[in-house]
Amino acid sequence: xxxxxxxxxxxxxxxxxxxxxxxxxxxxxxxxxxxxxxxxxxxxxxxxxxxxxxxxxxxxxxxxxxxxxxxxxxxxxxxxxxxxxxxxxxxxxxxxxxxxxxxxxxxxxxxxxxxxxxxxxxxxxxxxxxxxxxxxxxxxxxxxxxxxxxxxxxxxxxxxxxxxxxxxxxxxxxxxxxxxxxxxxxxxxxxxxxxxxxxxxxxxxxxxxxxxxxxxxxxxxxxxxxxxxxxxxxxxxxxxxxxxxxxxxxxxxxxxxxxxxxxxxxxxxxxxxxxxxxxxxxxxxxxxxxxxxxxxxxxxxxxxxxxxxxxxxxxxxxxxxxxxxxxxxxxxxxxxxxxxxxxxxxxxxxxxxxxxxxxxxxxxxxxxxxxxxxxxxxxxxxxxx
Amino acid sequence: xxxxxxxxxxxxxxxxxxxxxxxxxxxxxxxxxxxxxxxxxxxxxxxxxxxxxxxxxxxxxxxxxxxxxxxxxxxxxxxxxxxxxxxxxxxxxxxxxxxxxxxxxxxxxxxxxxxxxxxxxxxxxxxxxxxxxxxxxxxxxxxxxxxxxxxxxxxxxxxxxxxxxxxxxxxxxxxxxxxxxxxxxxxxxxxxxxxxxxxxxxxxxxxxxxxxxxxxxxxxxxxxxxxxxxxxxxxxxxxxxxxxxxxxxxxxxxxxxxxxxxxxxxxxxxxxxxxxxxxxxxxxxxxxxxxxxxxxxxxxxxxxxxxxxxxxxxxxxxxxxxxxxxxxxxxxxxxxxxxxxxxxxxxxxxxxxxxxxxxxxxxxxxxxxxxxxxxxxxxxxxxxxxxx
Numbered sequence: 001x002x003x004x005x006x007x008x009x010x011x012x013x014x015x016x017x018x019x020x021x022x023x024x025x026x027x028x029x030x031x032x033x034x035x036x037x038x039x040x041x042x043x044x045x046x047x048x049x050x051x052x053x054x055x056x057x058x059x060x061x062x063x064x065x066x067x068x069x070x071x072x073x074x075x076x077x078x079x080x081x082x083x084x085x086x087x088x089x090x091x092x093x094x095x096x097x098x099x100x101x102x103x104x105x106x107x108x109x110x111x112x113x114x115x116x117x118x119x120x121x122x123x124x125x126x127x128x129x130x131x132x133x134x135x136x137x138x139x140x141x142x143x144x145x146x147x148x149x150x151x152x153x154x155x156x157x158x159x160x161x162x163x164x165x166x167x168x169x170x171x172x173x174x175x176x177x178x179x180x181x182x183x184x185x186x187x188x189x190x191x192x193x194x195x196x197x198x199x200x201x202x203x204x205x206x207x208x209x210x211x212x213x214x215x216x217x218x219x220x221x222x223x224x225x226x227x228x229x230x231x232x233x234x235x236x237x238x239x240x241x242x243x244x245x246x247x248x249x250x251x252x253x254x255x256x257x258x259x260x261x262x263x264x265x266x267x268x269x270x271x272x273x274x275x276x277x278x279x280x281x282x283x284x285x286x287x288x289x290x291x292x293x294x295x296x297x298x299x300x301x302x303x304x305x306x307x308x309x310x311x312x313x314x315x316x317x318x319x320x321x322x323x324x325x326x327x328x329x330x331x332x333x334x335x336x337x338x339x340x341x342x343x344x345x346x347x348x349x350x351x352x353x354x355x356x357x358x359x360x361x362x363x364x365x366x367x368x369x370x371x372x373x374x375x376x377x378x379x380x381x382x383x384x385x
Numbered sequence: 386x387x388x389x390x391x392x393x394x395x396x397x398x399x400x401x402x403x404x405x406x407x408x409x410x411x412x413x414x415x416x417x418x419x420x421x422x423x424x425x426x427x428x429x430x431x432x433x434x435x436x437x438x439x440x441x442x443x444x445x446x447x448x449x450x451x452x453x454x455x456x457x458x459x460x461x462x463x464x465x466x467x468x469x470x471x472x473x474x475x476x477x478x479x480x481x482x483x484x485x486x487x488x489x490x491x492x493x494x495x496x497x498x499x500x501x502x503x504x505x506x507x508x509x510x511x512x513x514x515x516x517x518x519x520x521x522x523x524x525x526x527x528x529x530x531x532x533x534x535x536x537x538x539x540x541x542x543x544x545x546x547x548x549x550x551x552x553x554x555x556x557x558x559x560x561x562x563x564x565x566x567x568x569x570x571x572x573x574x575x576x577x578x579x580x581x582x583x584x585x586x587x588x589x590x591x592x593x594x595x596x597x598x599x600x601x602x603x604x605x606x607x608x609x610x611x612x613x614x615x616x617x618x619x620x621x622x623x624x625x626x627x628x629x630x631x632x633x634x635x636x637x638x639x640x641x642x643x644x645x646x647x648x649x650x651x652x653x654x655x656x657x658x659x660x661x662x663x664x665x666x667x668x669x670x671x672x673x674x675x676x677x678x679x680x681x682x683x684x685x686x687x688x689x690x691x692x693x694x695x696x697x698x699x700x701x702x703x704x705x706x707x708x709x710x711x712x713x714x715x716x717x718x719x720x721x722x723x724x725x726x727x728x729x730x731x732x733x734x735x736x737x738x739x740x741x742x743x744x745x746x747x748x749x750x751x752x753x754x755x756x757x758x759x760x761x762x763x764x765x766x767x768x769x770x771x772x773x
Binding site for chain 2: 016017020021023024027028030031034035038059060061062063064090096155156157158160233237247248250251252253254255258259262265266268269270272273275276277279280284332335336339367
């Protein structure tokens with residue numbers, strides 16, 4: 001095949017310009033990939049949450065608790081397989097910037113509800129047996145260097161005091177996108193301590209986590225639960241874990257929107273750079289196109305030459321950009337590890353990179369190709385430089 | 386003698402397509418830079434305006450926001466006797482005991498729910514916050530089931546207007562007024578009587594106390610005394626600092642995001658300018674030779690190409706800044722993860738941001754044009770003339 005060779009030769013005729021253009025595209029694809037990764041990370045919580053688990057919370061808002069007496073009433077509702085409960089603890093480890101989610105949960109039922117948190121049998125038993133024990137994700141323990149048996153102290157914000165916990169197990173995620181930065185301990189430990197220090201806040205849970213027998217029952221069970229507690233002191237709001245996670249995202253929707261817009265702007269910037277380079281290239285070669293036309297090559301051939309060159313340049317830039325995305329994403333997640341527990345570049349993002357690059361290549365070639373086709377042979381031959 | 390500016394202007398005009406593409410690329414970069422700076426500034430302004438340097442906030446020790454905090458009535462009366470509190474002409478002590486909780490309300494347009502701050506106020510709350518003005522209706526009566534809503538809440542959430550009512554805490558609450566609080570966080574809140582809220586939510590404690598200082602410089606003394614008092618488990622903060630801390634996480638996120646994007650984008654735009662300028666030099670070799678032959682010095686040629694590149698940068702900067710100034714018409718409302726509630730703020734364009742953006746665009750033009758200009762100035766006259 002002679003065509004690819006011509007395209008490559010053409011593309012690298014002006015080495016400096018092509019090199020700069022490729023660099024520009026590399027950077028733009030890098031930025032685009034990074035932004036898409038931020039957005040997909042934002043939605044990670046929704047992706048990993050299940051549609052067969054329900055969350056019941058106080059209808060007024062998340063800061064209001066529910067009485068523990070609801071547990072038995074929920075268990076009696078048809079379609080409920082398992083009920084667990086917990087509280088967002090919101091404790092601080094040494095400094096406020098060391099943020100990670102820490103929750104007080106009823107451990108037996110909670111672990112049954114989350115089979116995606118993998119824990120060895122021994123660790124599970126040790127955790128269940130020790131009321132002051134806690135389990136944490138692999139990434140979290142690695143970050144702070146905790147080992148099994150270590151004592152970790154959290155400073156309570158919602159529940160005042162210094163709280164000591166003993167690490168009894170390190171869980172791993174079953175899939176790559178499972179959050180491995182969480183911290184779980186016994187709800188009983190919290191409640192018993194509250195009995196001593198703040199009797200007003202005893203026997204109150206922040207949320208119930210409910211497993212249903214069949215996924216298609218989720219909506220019915222949810223409305224049955226809310227119906228049970230209607231017109232009580234603490235009305236409930238029950239939704240699937242997915243909807244619950246989605247709710248959090250919709251609250252920060254404006255930020256996601258801004259990032260999305262910026263990622264589109266990046267595409268326009270690449271287009272401007274690429275279209276500019278192609279416009280200059282073809283302007284210099286108008287004479288050659290006239291010669292090609294004289295020799296009998298038609299418009300299709302000229303389009304092929306110009307478009308092909310554009311594709312070659314953008315593809316090289318795109319591949320370089322993709323290759324760079326991984327190390328940069330790594331550095332970025334280091335800087336923002338408090339915001340995003342994990343920062344994985346997804347395959348969809350890379351595909352999108354390629355699609356965008358091809359789109360840019362085509363758009364950048366349109367005007368130059370049009371000009372090359374339109375020019376009359378005589379004008380083209382007459383034109384200098 | 387230097388080469389006249391009209392030479393550069395005509396040149397840009399002769400290569401219209403390239404000029405437009407380069408300028409628009411730069412304009413986009415400046416647009417992104419300016420809009421992120423404007424967003425961060427808007428957030429900062431909103432939170433700085435919310436607090437007053439003369440006020441102090443008292444919270445439970447260890448709590449990071451008002452929602453997590455509680456102050457018992459006995460503790461509140463101890464705090465109320467602090468000598469540092471300012472008194473009004475009538476002998477009234479300028480201190481307010483408030484209750485802050487969150488409620489979930491559906492948004493007007495998207496119907497999605499979001500958390501709104503509900504603040505139970507005391508009789509002095511309005512005196513302590515002069516930024517708050519009533520724009521419609523009247524104030525809620527003490528001890529009644531009446532509330533007033535901030536204008537930003539009224540705009541964004543459905544079912545909020547004078548005469549309408551909201552139901553929460555097993556009661557229906559009548560909205561009797563709408564207030565405006567400038568560009569502050571209070572604009573995103575709903576206010577009512579503290580005692581009514583405490584009864585409705587069965588929460589017999591205050592969340593926070595706001596006090597106006599007799600003399601702002603006395604704050605360290607107040608802090609030392611309150612935090613050292615064994616009867617209290619409270620802490621005191623200046624109101625300005627309290628609100629700045631509330632948005633620290635979001636501000637840092639915007640800063641890191643803005644910084645990363647600007648660096649990446651500006652490299653892209655500089656490359657765009659460099660491509661344009663290199664080709665401008667390459668296609669004008671004969672011209673450069675002629676200019677040199679006419680007696681223009683190397684530095685004149687260097688200056689001419691730099692000016693051309695700066696023109697590109699400047700045009701891009703003005704265009705980008707012009708576009709971003711329209712963003713001032715928009716309000717962003719998003720959840721602040723630290724307070725767990727909605728916060729609305731506007732894009733704010735300050736002269737400093739305008740200058741920074743323009744300086745940045747000129748810098749991009751300069752860097753992009755430097756190497757090509759050096760190449761142009763180094764050309765040998767004879768060879769350059771022959772190239773034509």
